[in-house]
Amino acid sequence: MTTTTDVLISGAGPTGLFLALWLTRLGVRVRVADLKSGPVQETRAIAVQARTLEYYDQLGLGADAMRRGRHFDRLNLFVRGDLRGAVRLRGVGDDLTPHPYLYILTQDQNEELLVEHLTALGVSIDWNTEVTAFTQDDAGVTATFSRNDQHEIVRASYAAGCDGARSAVRHALGVPLSGGTYAQRFYVADITLRGKVREGDVNLSLDDDHFLAFFPMPEPHRHRVVGQLGPGVREHATFEDVRPELEANGLAQVSTVHWFSTYRVHHRVADHFRVHRAFILGDAAHVHTPVGGQGMNTGLGDAANLAWKLAQAVHGGGDEVLDTYEPERRPFAVALVNTTDRVFTGIVRDGAAARFLRLTAVPTLLPLLTRAEAVRRLLFLTVSQTRLHYPDSSLSQGAAGGVHGGERLPWVALPQGGSNFDALRSLTWQAHTYGPPAPDLLAWCARREVPLHVFPETRASRHAGLTPAAVYLVRPDGYVGLACATFDAAALDAYTDRWVRPATPRPHLPPRPSDLEVTV
Numbered sequence: 217m218t219t220t221t222d223v224l225i226s227g228a229g230p231t232g233l234f235l236a237l238w239l240t241r242l243g244v245r246v247r248v249a250d251l252k253s254g255p256v257q258e259t260r261a262i263a264v265q266a267r268t269l270e271y272y273d274q275l276g277l278g279a280d281a282m283r284r285g286r287h288f289d290r291l292n293l294f295v296r297g298d299l300r301g302a303v304r305l306r307g308v309g310d311d312l313t314p315h316p317y318l319y320i321l322t323q324d325q326n327e328e329l330l331v332e333h334l335t336a337l338g339v340s341i342d343w344n345t346e347v348t349a350f351t352q353d354d355a356g357v358t359a360t361f362s363r364n365d366q367h368e369i370v371r372a373s374y375a376a377g378c379d380g381a382r383s384a385v386r387h388a389l390g391v392p393l394s395g396g397t398y399a400q401r402f403y404v405a406d407i408t409l410r411g412k413v414r415e416g417d418v419n420l421s422l423d424d425d426h427f428l429a430f431f432p433m434p435e436p437h438r439h440r441v442v443g444q445l446g447p448g449v450r451e452h453a454t455f456e457d458v459r460p461e462l463e464a465n466g467l468a469q470v471s472t473v474h475w476f477s478t479y480r481v482h483h484r485v486a487d488h489f490r491v492h493r494a495f496i497l498g499d500a501a502h503v504h505t506p507v508g509g510q511g512m513n514t515g516l517g518d519a520a521n522l523a524w525k526l527a528q529a530v531h532g533g534g535d536e537v538l539d540t541y542e543p544e545r546r547p548f549a550v551a552l553v554n555t556t557d558r559v560f561t562g563i564v565r566d567g568a569a570a571r572f573l574r575l576t577a578v579p580t581l582l583p584l585l586t587r588a589e590a591v592r593r594l595l596f597l598t599v600s601q602t603r604l605h606y607p608d609s610s611l612s613q614g615a616a617g618g619v620h621g622g623e624r625l626p627w628v629a630l631p632q633g634g635s636n637f638d639a640l641r642s643l644t645w646q647a648h649t650y651g652p653p654a655p656d657l658l659a660w661c662a663r664r665e666v667p668l669h670v671f672p673e674t675r676a677s678r679h680a681g682l683t684p685a686a687v688y689l690v691r692p693d694g695y696v697g698l699a700c701a702t703f704d705a706a707a708l709d710a711y712t713d714r715w716v717r718p719a720t721p722r723p724h725l726p727p728r729p730s731d732l733e734v735t736v
């Protein structure tokens with residue numbers, strides 16, 4: 217049997233599900249296959265960062281996500297069982313994002329949320345289905361979906377390998393996942409506990425020969441703990457092998473173990489994220505340590521970056537835009553793997569100097585450093601992925617005020633309530649002004665069928681770097697494509713001719729000014 221679709225997706229982890237949802241919202245047909253029988257049951261990744269929540273808002277999942285998870289506000293640092301300091305996490309990004317916090321929404325909760333929203337749009341996942349073969353030619357891609365010895369040939373315009381670190385699509389493309397694997401082994405457990413570990417906070421515990429990180433889970437007294445297995449611990453360790461180090465110094469008294477798993481950590485990035493009509497995203501393209509809770513979020517970011525580009529290509533808008541996926545996402549993945557590698561190596565390194573750093577220098581300096589607003593802000597911007605930008609992309613052009621092409625559109629709360637991010641829910645290219653629009657801009661937007669959003673100039677918009685005379689052409693994923701310091705028809709036309717397309721194909725009707733979406 218052969219069936220056809222627009223985009224076939226191998227893997228229904230968070231990355232594949234999110235890509236499927238975004239594409240479906242843009243009118244692109246998808247087929248999604250996964251080996252599993254349904255969403256993961258284990259928690260795995262636990263935090264969603266502010267940038268992910270912003271994307272969820274764009275797709276209309278934000279409120280639903282906020283009903284399911286919980287915030288955490290503080291990071292406590294224990295050394296040999298004594299509380300040595302605390303870092304307050306709230307309040308530092310209030311002017312940067314509608315979600316100025318770290319948010320616990322575990323991987324199983326994310327997958328359930330995404331599956332529910334896909335189901336509501338009439339998309340069902342091919343569970344218990346393995347992608348067993350993959351080829352491509354000039355006109356499209358072909359995959360075999362295998363289930364219970366039944367084989368279906370699926371033909372599509374494009375393929376997305378969202379099938380994790382052992383990606384079948386990446387293997388079929390012959391793309392290496394270059395990097396290495398740490399020698400150390402680690403464990404992760406979901407546990408219910410009482411003790412010194414503080415409820416609702418992140419708790420780090422440093423000791424002579426081990427470190428522990430406790431993350432609050434949505435349920436009361438439930439925590440995710442991550443630690444390193446000592447050299448003497450047997451290969452198939454159980455929770456009882458690590459219980460003594462958790463319960464030392466009264467740190468925790470564990471009453472229930474919900475899940476326990478051991479694993480090795482890799483630091484690897486695929487040499488390419490695209491080969492012709494096939495793309496790889498998420499863990500299929502990059503794997504790294506869980507430091508900073510970036511793994512799942514980076515996969516979701518890959519999906520947000522690629523979805524609108526694929527939609528433009530599928531809807532006949534040309535495929536030049538697809539060339540920007542790898543140059544935008546791969547450098548970020550490389551930087552992320554290198555940063556998490558440095559932090560991680562510092563935490564797990566052996567020897568007297570490393571122990572001094574871990575047990576004396578860090579506990580003394582960290583609380584002092586993080587009292588400085590600038591340090592806390594940089595930390596938040598980095599971990600939340602709101603600082604991520606694409607300065608070297610061919611999609612990124614111009615500068616106006618403090619905003620450059622390629623930067624995430626700065627978030628601005630509006631005096632009447634809501635924010636400029638509300639406009640992004642249309643998932644379309646759009647023009648923004650922050651002050652009265654230039655007289656010719658209205659006519660230009662009508663002629664080029666670009667929705668225009670006119671926001672008032674306020675202290676908040678100026679503080680965010682948005683200047684009144686400027687025109688910002690904003691991409692469907694919320695990044696500024698072109699920033700023009702003043703209305704410049706030639707620059708806007710040149711950029712629009714090359715990149716800007718409607719989100720879904722429309723019958724070509726002459727635009728009327730009253731069709732314009734103007735938010736004042």
Ligand SMILES: Cc1cc2nc3c(=O)[nH]c(=O)nc-3n(C[C@H](O)[C@H](O)[C@H](O)COP(=O)(O)OP(=O)(O)OC[C@H]3O[C@@H](n4cnc5c(N)ncnc54)[C@H](O)[C@@H]3O)c2cc1C
Pocket residue numbers: 226227228229230231232249250251252260261262263323345346347348378379380381382383384404477479497498499500506509510511512513515
């Ligand atoms: C124990 C553990 C703890 C973790 N903790 C954290 C954390 O604290 N923070 C964090 O950010 N990240 C964490 N991660 C990483 C996080 O889980 C991943 O980054 C995230 O799941 C990546 O999502 P993905 O959709 O790209 O890949 P995956 O979640 O791996 O999904 C890939 C999917 O593809 C399917 N698949 C594979 N091959 C095929 C095939 N041939 N055909 C069809 N389907 C296929 C698989 O069944 C799977 O469902 C953890 C991972 C593990 C295992």
